[in-house]
Amino acid sequence: MSAQHERLVQYIQQLENLGYRSFQIDEIIRESVGVAKIDNLTKAQVHTLEEALQDYVSFAFKCKGKKC
Structure with a gap:
């Protein structure tokens, strides 16, 4: 896995952890x-x-804990 691909995967995992659904x-x-x-x-x-x-x-980080 390339470094670029790995970064994309990390961002996707962050979004999942912040509550985004896969769809x-x-x-x-x-x-x-x-x-x-x-x-x-x-x-x-x-x-x-x-x-x-x-x-x-x-x-998502800005909105965490607030209503955006």
């Missing part, structure tokens, strides 16, 4: 890169997805 995470991935699977993404897709997942994790 929601799949939709985030699909909206970001056009497919629901993170295998065989181009470098550009990995970069785009990594930014999107970072944004969702950041938002």
Whole structure:
């Protein structure tokens, strides 16, 4: 597993731990890169997805304990 793929998996695990369901995470991935699977993404897709997942994790941390 590449370092980039490992980072994506870590972001996905963080989202799961923050309460996101797998179908929601799949939709985030699909909206970001056009497919629901993170295998065989181009470098550009990995970069785009990594930014999107970072944004969702950041938002979830901000909302934790508050109503957003």
